[in-house]
Amino acid sequence: MKKVFFFAALAATVSMTSCNNDDETIDNTPVEIRLSSGITAQTRAAFSDTDKQIIAGRTVSVYVDDAKPPTTPLYGNNELTANGGGGFTGTAMYFPQTGNAVDIYAFHTNATLDATFPTAAISHTVSADQTAPAGYVASDLLYASSKEVVRTKSNVELTFYHLLSKVQVAVVAGDGLVDTDIANVEILGTLPTAEFIPAKDKNANEQAITASGAATAIQIGKDISTDFSGKIKYNDAIIVPQDVAAGNFIQITLSKGGTLAYTLPATTFESGKKYIYNITANLTKLTVTSTIENWQTVGGSPTTGTAVMN
Numbered sequence: 001m002k003k004v005f006f007f008a009a010l011a012a013t014v015s016m017t018s019c020n021n022d023d024e025t026i027d028n029t030p031v032e033i034r035l036s037s038g039i040t041a042q043t044r045a046a047f048s049d050t051d052k053q054i055i056a057g058r059t060v061s062v063y064v065d066d067a068k069p070p071t072t073p074l075y076g077n078n079e080l081t082a083n084g085g086g087g088f089t090g091t092a093m094y095f096p097q098t099g100n101a102v103d104i105y106a107f108h109t110n111a112t113l114d115a116t117f118p119t120a121a122i123s124h125t126v127s128a129d130q131t132a133p134a135g136y137v138a139s140d141l142l143y144a145s146s147k148e149v150v151r152t153k154s155n156v157e158l159t160f161y162h163l164l165s166k167v168q169v170a171v172v173a174g175d176g177l178v179d180t181d182i183a184n185v186e187i188l189g190t191l192p193t194a195e196f197i198p199a200k201d202k203n204a205n206e207q208a209i210t211a212s213g214a215a216t217a218i219q220i221g222k223d224i225s226t227d228f229s230g231k232i233k234y235n236d237a238i239i240v241p242q243d244v245a246a247g248n249f250i251q252i253t254l255s256k257g258g259t260l261a262y263t264l265p266a267t268t269f270e271s272g273k274k275y276i277y278n279i280t281a282n283l284t285k286l287t288v289t290s291t292i293e294n295w296q297t298v299g300g301s302p303t304t305g306t307a308v309m310n
Helices: 133-139
Strands: 011-016 032-039 059-066 075-084 088-090 102-108 120-126 143-150 156-162 165-171 184-192 193-196 207-212 216-220 236-241 242-243 247-254 260-262 268-269 273-281 285-295 303-308
Touching: 133 236, 165 184, 184 236, 184 242, 216 236, 247 273, 247 285, 260 273, 260 285
Parallel strands: 165 273
Antiparallel strands: 011 032, 011 156, 059 075, 059 102, 075 088, 102 143, 120 193, 143 156, 165 236, 184 216, 184 247, 193 207, 242 268, 247 260, 273 285, 285 303
16 A cells, blocks of 8 residues: 655754855855754644754754755765754764855655665655654654755754654543553554655655555553543654555553454545544443644544444
8 A cells, every 4th residue: 555645744943054244255264054953842742852852862864965056965964963952963064165055955764875865765664662752753754955055144944844644642541441451552554664755856845755564553652641621641653644444543452451443434644744533442442533633733623433342
């Protein structure tokens, strides 16, 4: 099962500054390309720290080309490490001393990248264990591009986009169950690998993803909420955008044996979208309401569904 998707959800901003004044004549003085990052805070997120900044220790791979044809590569797969406060450390990069503008491309991915900008598909795989921030963050595929970045003192925003989909699951222990009866929560039936061929002639929000691999269960957190009207505890996961056939999608394993499952209708998961499922786990069935939202903005229409004991 494969499908190509396009995306438009804002994920992060990166700013670049240089050392010369805008109104000065450009000379041959080296001007460093300095990067900083920040991710717009999301509400109701399980791993809230990861939604505010690229967390400390994570790397982004940066490619820089001279923007003047034939767009000669200047830096290839230059890895910068996030410091957790919006900055990066790593090998310094500089604007060309010719005064030409540059084109900048950046990836946050677990795919293997070479020094040459990828022209064939790269493979990014989401983690089967997203119970903790490490697995969740490693699963998040971000991409940014900016053309004709001039050597300037002013900030130049480089916007990262979420290329995958986000699932949030909130669980309330209902009739016949208490919190400790919930032993495990999983997302079923999705292909785990995103095949991505970055196209320099397209904007970051116009790139395409194809889902591949064998369907793999994703284990997520099992935080339990008291209800859905107060402080909801969400369990977050990243999945690859794709068409998912009707079938068991969210499964809860009970500590005393047995499972409860939510049967999803045939659904297309889209890049940059957040899919929220509020689940009441009763001893005999699940009661589910679901909402589709843009990753950064609230919206969408809820639907309802039930699931029976397997």
